[in-house]
Amino acid sequence: MSRHFLHLDDFDRATLDHLLQRSLSFKDNPRPSPPPLAGRTLAMLFTQHSTRTRVAFFSAMAQLGGSSIFLAPEHSQLDRGEPIEDTACVLSRFVDAIVLRTSSHEALLRFADAATVPVINGLSAAGHPCQLMADMLTFREHRGPITGCTVAWIGDVSNVCRSYMEAARLWDFELRIATPEELWNPAQATDPRIIWTKDPRQAATGAHLVVTDVWVSMGLEQDALRRRRLLAPYQVTPELMALTHEQEALFMHCLPAHRGEEVSAAVIDGKRSVVWDEAENRLHTQKALLEHLLLA
Numbered sequence: 001m002s003r004h005f006l007h008l009d010d011f012d013r014a015t016l017d018h019l020l021q022r023s024l025s026f027k028d029n030p031r032p033s034p035p036p037l038a039g040r041t042l043a044m045l046f047t048q049h050s051t052r053t054r055v056a057f058f059s060a061m062a063q064l065g066g067s068s069i070f071l072a073p074e075h076s077q078l079d080r081g082e083p084i085e086d087t088a089c090v091l092s093r094f095v096d097a098i099v100l101r102t103s104s105h106e107a108l109l110r111f112a113d114a115a116t117v118p119v120i121n122g123l124s125a126a127g128h129p130c131q132l133m134a135d136m137l138t139f140r141e142h143r144g145p146i147t148g149c150t151v152a153w154i155g156d157v158s159n160v161c162r163s164y165m166e167a168a169r170l171w172d173f174e175l176r177i178a179t180p181e182e183l184w185n186p187a188q189a190t191d192p193r194i195i196w197t198k199d200p201r202q203a204a205t206g207a208h209l210v211v212t213d214v215w216v217s218m219g220l221e222q223d224a225l226r227r228r229r230l231l232a233p234y235q236v237t238p239e240l241m242a243l244t245h246e247q248e249a250l251f252m253h254c255l256p257a258h259r260g261e262e263v264s265a266a267v268i269d270g271k272r273s274v275v276w277d278e279a280e281n282r283l284h285t286q287k288a289l290l291e292h293l294l295l296a
């Protein structure tokens with residue numbers, strides 16, 4: 001079992017299910033006594049913007065009795081050329097765990113190799129495993145086990161979508177990815193549980209959960225015009241939601257969202273949307289993850 005959490009499948013399904021169960025305990029009892037992480041420190045090193053990940057980890061540590069420190073690249077020596085491996089070695093001497101958000105997955109792997117404390121992927125080009133923990137908990141709370149269900153991913157094959165591919169294999173659900181051919185590389189996933197289509201209607205038909213993400217992820221801004229043009233037919237609309245299982249699929253989005261682009265306001269602000277529960281669950285699931293990595 002990995003000492004880091006860089007990919008969702010670094011942990012097996014039993015461990016992930018246990019963490020989801022622990023997340024529910026933290027939801028019931030947000031500030032356990034005695035505080036389990038008293039005296040522990042988390043470093044958060046982010047080279048990209050964040051609202052949810054950053055604040056959820058900060059609050060999680062505070063509510064469990066620990067503390068955290070946030071490092072933006074312009075406030076550290078990283079921007080002045082200190083090797084990422086050296087930063088990992090030094091931070092490991094000061095803190096008990098590190099969350100790294102960086103566009104380069106390769107940099108994340110190098111950082112984790114050099115670190116001697118647990119490293120958490122706070123989002124990289126290859127995935128967003130912390131987001132998936134929250135999404136899986138949210139589905140379970142609203143609908144029960146996801147195994148055997150159908151999830152429709154509509155739009156860009158983003159970092160979050162890549163973690164959904166891992167989740168489909170772990171929890172054994174069907175993942176239908178609707179995306180334009182220009183943004184689609186079938187070699188990305190050949191698992192029979194993952195179905196690729198150009199047609200968002202085909203993906204949504206009978207689905208139990210519809211998920212999307214921004215059309216222009218951080219770092220891809222130079223490709224924004226092309227992406228908006230290619231993805232224009234992939235907005236999640238009430239018409240698309242009406243094709244889902246008994247017309248009542250849940251809608252999720254990792255946020256931040258762009259109403260009128262990847263999702264219409266009627267859907268994200270509508271009654272099937274669980275985006276606020278999903279965002280809140282970042283806090284509870286990150287507590288379970290921190291407890292597991294720091295105390296196990």
Ligand code: CP
Nearest residue numbers: 050051052053254255
């Ligand atoms: N969903 C998510 O990770 O949001 P932030 O970019 O605000 O952290």
Ligand code: NVA
Nearest residue numbers: 158159213217218255
């Ligand atoms: N795919 C988005 C996720 C943000 C949480 C991005 O990388 O910008």
